[in-house]
Amino acid sequence: MSTPSDKMKHKGQEFVGKAKETTGDMTGDDRLKGEGQGDQAESKVKQAGDKAKDKVQEGIDKAKGLFDR
Template structure:
């Protein structure tokens, strides 16, 4: 079974990004707020890529199973 690391990395990026954004907001540091928003976006992208990969693997496995049945 495949290990799903992209989702966990994505979640960690989102959490770290949210923390940076909040610290930036409290301290008035716009650069830190921007970094936080960027990190959150990266996390969402990683999670989306994980879903795409899982779907592709599932589709590939389904096709392999179907082609074996025909022979």
Template sequence: MGMDDKAENRAEDLKGKAKETTGKATGNERLEGEGKGDQASASMKNAGEKAKDAVSDAKDAFKK
């Protein structure tokens, strides 16, 4: 996983947590939902990056 991708995904996750917390504190269900969505999106992107890394590692193992 590239460091840029990892940083972007972490930033998106933190933004989502902030939105969710703010939404809960203010009773704003829409904002809370957006926050949960941002966190889910970041999680899915991380999973995709990890899968790409695993495939790359497997390819490298067969080349040796």
């Protein structure tokens, strides 16, 4: 299961990426803009992994509940 700190870290990475992208766009720095886009993409992948872990854990918890009856 994903920890709340992992989720916050991944969301923060997305925010920093957006800031880099915006700064790069405003200053004409294509490298910084691209780095920001990359950070955002990486963050989205990590967030999708967090969601998948949570769904798997929900399934495990549900299966355990069936056997506890």
